Amino acid sequence: MDKLQKEIKIAASILSADFSNLGNELKxxxxxxxxxxxxxxxxxxxxxxxxxxxxxVSKIRPFTEKQFDVHLMINNPGKHVxxxxxxxxxxxxxxxxxxxxxxxxxxxxxxxxxxxxxxxxPATHESNLExxxxxxxxxxxxxxxxxFGGQKFIPSTLKKLEKVRKLIDDSDYAIRLEVDGGxxxxxxxxxxxxxxxxxxxxxxIFGSKDYSKVISQMRAKLEGAARPV
Ligand code: DX5
Ligand code: ZN
Numbered sequence: 001m002d003k004l005q006k007e008i009k010i011a012a013s014i015l016s017a018d019f020s021n022l023g024n025e026l027k028x029x030x031x032x033x034x035x036x037x038x039x040x041x042x043x044x045x046x047x048x049x050x051x052x053x054x055x056x057v058s059k060i061r062p063f064t065e066k067q068f069d070v071h072l073m074i075n076n077p078g079k080h081v082x083x084x085x086x087x088x089x090x091x092x093x094x095x096x097x098x099x100x101x102x103x104x105x106x107x108x109x110x111x112x113x114x115x116x117x118x119x120x121x122p123a124t125h126e127s128n129l130e131x132x133x134x135x136x137x138x139x140x141x142x143x144x145x146x147x148f149g150g151q152k153f154i155p156s157t158l159k160k161l162e163k164v165r166k167l168i169d170d171s172d173y174a175i176r177l178e179v180d181g182g183x184x185x186x187x188x189x190x191x192x193x194x195x196x197x198x199x200x201x202x203x204x205i206f207g208s209k210d211y212s213k214v215i216s217q218m219r220a221k222l223e224g225a226a227r228p229v
Pocket of ligand 2: 039071200
C-alpha cells in the first residue's frame with residue numbers, strides 16, 4: 001500500500017456551519033487548512049433529522065476545490081445516488097443498514113468515477129463489512145448514532161475501529177478508514193491510535209472561534225500517530 005494512501009485527512013462537517021452563509025463557511029475552513037468538506041445528507045427517515053439535498057451540494061461546489069465527502073444518511077440511497085454524483089461529490093458514502101443491495105449501489109458510484117464509501121452505525125457488527133470490501137474505497141465508522149452534530153462519542157466504537165483496521169490491513173486493499181461523531185482535539189489521538197486515518201469534525205471546528213487554531217491543534221495531536229500525517 002503506498003504511503004500517500006495512508007495520509008491522515010481531516011474533514012470539516014458542515015452540519016455545524018452557519019447554513020445562512022455556507023459558501024463563506026466553506027472558504028473559511030478551506031483557508032484554515034482542512035483537507036476535505038464533509039456533507040451530511042439526512043432524510044428524516046433513516047435518521048431523525050432532515051438537512052439538505054443534491055441541489056445544495058451543487059450550489060456550494062464552486063466555493064472550494066477541496067474534495068466533497070458526501071455522507072448519505074438516507075434510506076434507499078440507490079434511488080438518489082445519481083443526483084449526488086452529478087452534484088460534484090468526490091466520495092459518496094452509503095449506510096449498510098439503509099440499503100438492501102449495497103453492493104449494487106457501491107458499484108454504481110464507482111462506475112461514475114467517484115469513490116465509494118460504506119458506513120455502519122455504532123450498534124452494527126463490523127463483520128457485515130467483510131462482504132463489501134471488494135466494492136468500497138472507504139469505510140466510515142460512526143462513533144455516535146447518526147442524526148445530529150455535537151454528540152459525545154460512544155467508547156465501544158473504539159474496539160470496533162481496531163477490528164475494522166485489522167480487517168482492512170489483512171485485505172490488502174487501500175481502503176480509507178474514516179470516523180465521524182464526537183471527534184475533537186481531546187480524543188483525536190486515541191481514535192487515530194485505534195486505526196482511523198480520516199477524521200470528520202463538525203462542532204469541534206465550526207463551534208470554535210478560530211477554525212485554523214483547532215485544525216492545527218488536531219494535526220499536532222496526530223503527529224507521530226501510527227498512520228503517517
Ligand atoms: C452525525 C454526522 C456528523 C456530524 C458530526 O450524524 O454524520 O458528520 O456532523 O458532528 P460532530 O463532529 O459535532 O459530532
Ligand atoms: Zn457525517
